[in-house]
Amino acid sequence: MVIRNADVKKKDLFPGASRKILARGGKLMVVEVRFAAGSVVDAHTHPHEQASYVVSGKLALTMEGREEILGPGDTFYAGPNVSHGVRFLEDSVVVDTFTPQREDFLQG
Amino acid sequence: MVIRNADVKKKDLFPGASRKILARGGKLMVVEVRFAAGSVVDAHTHPHEQASYVVSGKLALTMEGREEILGPGDTFYAGPNVSHGVRFLEDSVVVDTFTPQREDFLQG
Numbered sequence: 001m002v003i004r005n006a007d008v009k010k011k012d013l014f015p016g017a018s019r020k021i022l023a024r025g026g027k028l029m030v031v032e033v034r035f036a037a038g039s040v041v042d043a044h045t046h047p048h049e050q051a052s053y054v055v056s057g058k059l060a061l062t063m064e065g066r067e068e069i070l071g072p073g074d075t076f077y078a079g080p081n082v083s084h085g086v087r088f089l090e091d092s093v094v095v096d097t098f099t100p101q102r103e104d105f106l107q108g
Numbered sequence: 109m110v111i112r113n114a115d116v117k118k119k120d121l122f123p124g125a126s127r128k129i130l131a132r133g134g135k136l137m138v139v140e141v142r143f144a145a146g147s148v149v150d151a152h153t154h155p156h157e158q159a160s161y162v163v164s165g166k167l168a169l170t171m172e173g174r175e176e177i178l179g180p181g182d183t184f185y186a187g188p189n190v191s192h193g194v195r196f197l198e199d200s201v202v203v204d205t206f207t208p209q210r211e212d213f214l215q216g
Contacts, residue, residue, distance in 0.1 A: 002169065005181030023159045023183035027135075028207050030159045030183050051131045051138045053203050055163055061110065073113030075131035075138050095161050097205040099136050 001025055005032070014039075021105055029101040035059075035088040043085030048098045050078045057092025061085075109133055113140070122147075129213055137209040143167075143196040151193030156206045158186045165200025169193075 003023045010018040016036030023030045035041070035057075043062060053075045061068045061076055063084040070076065078084045111131045118126040124144030131138045143149070143165075151170060161183045169176045169184055171192040178184065186192045 001185045002171075002176045002178065003183045003185075004178070005183070022161065022181075023185035025159070025185040025187055026157045026207075028157045028159045028185065028205065030161055030185075030205065032161070032181065049134045049136045051133070051136045051205065053130065053138055053140070053161075063110075068110045070110065070112070073130075073140065075111045075113070077109045077111075077131035077133040077136065077138075079133055095203055097136065097138065097159065099134075099207040 010034075017041075019105075024101055027100040029098045029105075031096045031098070031102070031105065033094050033096055035086075035092050035094075037088055037090050037092075039088045041086045043083045045081045045083050046102070047080050048100060048102055049080055050084070051097050052076055052078075053095045053097075055093040055095055057088065057094075058090040059092055059094070060087040060089060062087075118142075125149075127213075132209055135208040137206045137213075139204045139206070139210070139213065141202050141204055143194075143200050143202075145196055145198050145200075147196040149194045151191045153189045153191050154210070155188050156208060156210060157188055158192070159205050160184055160186075161203045161205075163201040163203055165196065165202075166198040167200055167202070168195040168197060170195075 008020040116128045
């Protein structure tokens, strides 16, 4: 199943933040998120495993009691219910992948 | 768990093709692959689910009897044992995610 970026409507999360649900199936979902510099995603948890890849920009990840600066090509993995929060230091594009799928994202 | 791109040694697959195993844990693995224009990945299957995101470049995906051209931001999902093959039309960087992890990639 092919999902082209241009065919997907972005969902605005808050000013300067949006996401697109891209390819998904079975127990795997790919979500592209865009955040403007200065955006903050408060620390949060979910039962889904998450792995994220920074496509562009720069962010500060707080996870497991540490802050780490990530740039293009860098990645992180958050296990089930592991708290993670992010401050965006530059306008950024990040690919978040989840298993299982974030059914909660499909509802609005 | 943070994995920085620069800290990971690439594995050469064939001339013009390499991969880096990036963040992984539990049932999720992120792999960055780089292919030079003209590279071909023959149609193949694996029992793992795969979702891929094109970071840069251009490729022709053959899956489910069709060829699709994908560029930056485009994605595909291949379910377990679904045949997929790729011709790279430009130098490309792609993020492949798998569930469960590709244990076979960890062995050399």
